[in-house]
Amino acid sequence: MKKFEEKTIHTEEIYNGKIVQLQVDDVALPNGKSAKREIIKHAGAVAVIPITKDNKIVFVEQYRKPLEKSIIEIPAGKLEEGEKPEITAIRELEEETGYTAESLSFVTSFYTSPGFADELMYIYITDELEKLETPVKGDDDEFIEVLELSLEEAKKYVEEERIHDAKTNYAILYLHALGMK
Structure with a gap:
């Protein structure tokens, strides 16, 4: 396990454009709680x-x-x-x-x-x-x-x-x- 790893429970794709993609991930936190993460995916x-x-x-x-x-x-x-x-x-x-x-x-x-x-x-x-x-x-x-x-x-x-x-x-x-x- 990676230090402080947040395990993805569910990913919802919000937008898929020519430069970026936006997704919202539901994650399990190291302390057992959960949270949402808004993530921009980019090709680099x-x-x-x-x-x-x-x-x-x-x-x-x-x-x-x-x-x-x-x-x-x-x-x-x-x-x-x-x-x-x-x-x-x-x-x-x-x-x-x-x-x-x-x-x-x-x-x-x-x-x-x-x-x-x-x-x-x-x-x-x-x-x-x-x-x-x-x-x-x-x-x-x-x-x-x-x-x-x-x-x-x-x-x-x-x-x-x-x-x-x-x-x-x-x-x-x-x-x-x-x-x-």
Whole structure:
């Protein structure tokens, strides 16, 4: 038995969309009582920390409806069924930024919101960017502006809450810890 394990008694599917599925589980708690757990199922996602040859970080700015505002983020996207994270990372980099990379290095992975979702995010880094001659068409419902910022500029945007999501804050802390200037 896993420490503090909650055994599922019953699962009710509430919603099955193209990005997430919502279910409500009735669970048996370790103390013998029961509870309900609202759970978001997600295929997983990737993000890329792209560094240009002149030591700038490539970001994208886009409107995030749940937040009702635009924020600046590192390029990221959802894993497609059966797709390896490295492939997703290159695809999202190309679609969102107009850059590609011959190789990526895996940095880490983490659960984005384990209290209610199973989304696992993979983070990659590359400093081998090449501008695509012909841009790759992105999603029809995605409107993006590409920005290239120094680490110091990115830190300022964190203070101003223009950069305000976990994956991008992680990327900035990671680059700072590496000693990027």
